[in-house]
Amino acid sequence: MSPRRLIxxxxxxxxxxxxxxxxxxxxxxxxxxxxIDEAGVDLIEISHGDGLGGGSLNYGFSRHDEQDYLExxxxxxxxxxxxxxxxxxxxxxxxxxxxxxxxxxxxRVATHSTEADISRQHIELxxxxxxxTVGFLMMAHRTPIExxxxxxxxxxxxxxxxxxxxxxAGAMDLHDARTxxxxxxxxxxxxxxxxNHDNLGLGVANTLVAIEAGADRVDASLAGLGAxxxxxxxxxxxxALDRGKQRLGVEVxxxxxxxxxxxDQIVRPxxxxxxxxDGRALVLGWAGVYSSFLIHAERAAERFGVDARDILVELGxxxxxxxxxxxxxxxxxxxxxxxxxx
Numbered sequence: 103m104s105p106r107r108l109i110x111x112x113x114x115x116x117x118x119x120x121x122x123x124x125x126x127x128x129x130x131x132x133x134x135x136x137x138i139d140e141a142g143v144d145l146i147e148i149s150h151g152d153g154l155g156g157g158s159l160n161y162g163f164s165r166h167d168e169q170d171y172l173e174x175x176x177x178x179x180x181x182x183x184x185x186x187x188x189x190x191x192x193x194x195x196x197x198x199x200x201x202x203x204x205x206x207x208x209x210r211v212a213t214h215s216t217e218a219d220i221s222r223q224h225i226e227l228x229x230x231x232x233x234x235t236v237g238f239l240m241m242a243h244r245t246p247i248e249x250x251x252x253x254x255x256x257x258x259x260x261x262x263x264x265x266x267x268x269x270x271a272g273a274m275d276l277h278d279a280r281t282x283x284x285x286x287x288x289x290x291x292x293x294x295x296x297x298n299h300d301n302l303g304l305g306v307a308n309t310l311v312a313i314e315a316g317a318d319r320v321d322a323s324l325a326g327l328g329a330x331x332x333x334x335x336x337x338x339x340x341x342a343l344d345r346g347k348q349r350l351g352v353e354v355x356x357x358x359x360x361x362x363x364x365x366d367q368i369v370r371p372x373x374x375x376x377x378x379x380d381g382r383a384l385v386l387g388w389a390g391v392y393s394s395f396l397i398h399a400e401r402a403a404e405r406f407g408v409d410a411r412d413i414l415v416e417l418g419x420x421x422x423x424x425x426x427x428x429x430x431x432x433x434x435x436x437x438x439x440x441x442x443x444x
Contacts, residue, residue, distance in 0.1 A: 118327035119151035137364035154193035176205030272301030301387025330393030389418030
């Protein structure tokens with residue numbers, strides 16, 4: 103039996119924006135994109151960390167206009183396709199039209215894992231524009247499998263070519279990753295994808311398990327650049343897939359050396375702080391908290407003189423999800439008030 107073709111989706115320049123405060127330059131984006139293209143990676147995602155239209159006081163402003171990023175990257179790609187992320191309520195139909203005009207040929211429409219119904223308009227628009235259109239179910243670790251399947255079916259019914267299991271908190275273990283991907287594979291006729299974070303040190307391992315469970319697409323980033331402890335490391339994943347290609351029965355078109363060079367020579371020097379499993383990133387996974395909350399929690403902790411870990415744990419206890427970054431300050435204020443109470 104011939105190996106099945108696995109689709110690799112690089113998120114260095116989208117999820118990695120969180121780790122760098124959305125301050126990646128156009129020149130850095132172009133340098134990374136050239137290497138991703140040279141390596142033969144299938145897809146590269148270019149957006150604000152919170153997706154198209156994410157630049158705001160709540161989430162932080164990008165260093166450059168999104169259209170400038172998209173047009174610059176599109177100009178240097180020869181085989182890799184460019185994609186964008188869109189969160190309904192943040193990104194708009196106009197943003198998607200702009201991205202398509204700038205050269206994006208893939209869109210991933212992201213919602214919380216119980217709110218797929220709000221994705222319909224944008225998934226249908228992506229299909230109308232002729233884009234490779236994907237549903238992206240975030241914080242999937244919090245949602246029982248039966249409900250996750252029901253939400254994924256909605257996205258498929260709207261026209262998604264693929265639906266993703268998204269471990270936004272890096273909180274899944276191997277069993278979680280396997281059973282959720284298997285459930286979607288059994289229930290859907292479209293492709294299934296997997297995206298995760300490395301907050302519990304399982305980024306590559308969970309991705310390999312997802313592939314074993316039948317995932318058609320998986321995400322990773324160079325040197326793991328991403329929110330929290332980062333994403334599954336792209337260069338490590340490609341090496342592991344090559345080592346295990348006979349057992350896994352998959353093949354990828356990506357070349358390892360350009361990815362290693364890009365991770366070592368371009369991405370790591372960009373990091374303002376190491377993207378690693380330090381104590382606070384670990385608490386993200388342990389508490390099951392949205393990975394992009396980390397930098398916001400650290401800033402609030404410094405401002406109000408409380409422990410960032412306590413903020414993260416309380417956010418997890420309250421069940422906060424992506425889009426509720428404003429609650430981080432509320433939690434920090436409550437912790438500071440409790441500490442100073444007689």
